[in-house]
Amino acid sequence: MIKVGQGFDVHSFTDHRPLILGGITIPHPQGLAGHSDADVLLHAITDAVLGALGKGDIGTHFPDTDERYEGADSAELLRTVWKMAEEEGYRVGNMDATVIAQRPKLASYIPDIRKRVAVLVKADLSDINVKATTTEHLGFTGREEGMAAMAIVCLVRD
Ligand SMILES: Nc1ccn([C@@H]2O[C@H](COP(=O)(O)O)[C@@H](O)[C@H]2O)c(=O)n1
Ligand SMILES: C[C@@]1(CO)OP(=O)(O)OP(=O)(O)OC[C@H]1O
Numbered sequence: 001m002i003k004v005g006q007g008f009d010v011h012s013f014t015d016h017r018p019l020i021l022g023g024i025t026i027p028h029p030q031g032l033a034g035h036s037d038a039d040v041l042l043h044a045i046t047d048a049v050l051g052a053l054g055k056g057d058i059g060t061h062f063p064d065t066d067e068r069y070e071g072a073d074s075a076e077l078l079r080t081v082w083k084m085a086e087e088e089g090y091r092v093g094n095m096d097a098t099v100i101a102q103r104p105k106l107a108s109y110i111p112d113i114r115k116r117v118a119v120l121v122k123a124d125l126s127d128i129n130v131k132a133t134t135t136e137h138l139g140f141t142g143r144e145e146g147m148a149a150m151a152i153v154c155l156v157r158d
């Protein structure tokens with residue numbers, strides 16, 4: 001059995017917050033605003049897994065009206081969702097994600113992000129791909145008002 005899910009998320013930049021992306025902290029003058037730690041990439045991945053499972057979205061499971069998730073570590077949210085996938089007998093077939101950001105330059109951080117994501121979803125590194133693209137200075141990402149991320153995951157059950 002194969003299930004496919006996709007996720008997409010956006011967070012705006014804000015001062016006085018660390019930039020947390022893919023479960024790692026990246027040096028940058030601004031971080032992302034949100035109820036949780038605003039890890040836009042892990043949110044997209046979490047939504048992709050929930051999509052594959054047919055179980056709604058991140059806001060359904062972790063509402064931003066619930067103070068338990070204020071400042072939440074998005075890695076913990078993904079871990080919780082990944083347990084749901086494991087309970088149904090799924091493993092990652094492969095996952096692909098794209099971060100859309102004019103800045104910072106992410107290429108040098110992507111190997112660490114991949115490793116972190118692979119650990120969180122208990123996958124082989126070779127089954128996890130993370131990419132980055134600018135929007136050539138166009139739109140809200142191009143103006144550096146925020147970042148976006150999208151992810152697609154294939155879950156496999158034997
Ligand atoms: N925040 C980013 C955005 C892009 N990259 C890398 O640069 C390459 C070229 O980006 P374009 O948007 O001009 O296509 C891209 O393929 C990434 O490798 C990056 O590191 N960080
Ligand atoms: C993660 C949650 C919960 O803290 O908050 P945010 O950090 O605002 O993130 P978002 O991507 O808007 O979606 C789900 C939320 O419920």
